[in-house]
Amino acid sequence: LAKTTQPISMDSYEGQEVNITCSHNNIATNDYITWYQxxxxxxxxxxxxxxxxKVTNEVASLFIPADRKSSTLSLPRVSLSDTAVYYCLVAKGSNYQLIWGAGTKLIIKP
Amino acid sequence: SQTIHQWPATLVQPVGSPLSLECTVEGTSNPNLYWYRQAAGRGLQLLFYSVGIGQISSEVPQNLSASRPQDRQFILSSKKLLLSDSGFYLCAWSSRTEGPYNEQFFGPGTRLTVL
Incomplete structure (x- = not known):
């Protein structure tokens, strides 16, 4: 059964880099990984x-190893406003399935 | 630009009463549409998705149903609400091209409390 697993919560401090990892062991060839806040x-x-x-945009980077069984969302230099819940999603093209993780509650402290 | 509307914003209903939540999308055509539920302090649970008018796929067996009477209108219904139906209901849309991979855009949500 396809499943995505991520930590329930994480704490960090302003200005730090935060990495949140999601495990998706059953990922298939034509599946994509997406992160939401x-x-x-x-x-x-x-x-x-x-x-x-690796993918990078103006707010984050996403690292995916060769076996694609996990992915890591990297938030550079976080601020208090980055306190939120972060969800990992595996979108399965084979059967139009969306496998959402349970979410990681990230708390940024001053 | 595209916008997504949901109403009502909040709703308090007695157990056993019917439910109708509406979602409409503007500024796009032929979107994929989704209904999610989020129980208090929990993650997202995909309830239904639709790739076209009258085409509804159910992800979780429950006492809820969905309909898509028009291209950009998605309705979530129940004939008899249960206490466990309480939660935050979110509608979302995505472009139909490339199927499930596209970014989903979420509405403001409806907070439903069943008493």
Missing amino acids: QFPSQGPRFIIQGYKT
């Missing part, structure tokens, strides 16, 4: 998506 009482918001190796 959610603030309380709001819908999730897209952060970044990747298939393999």
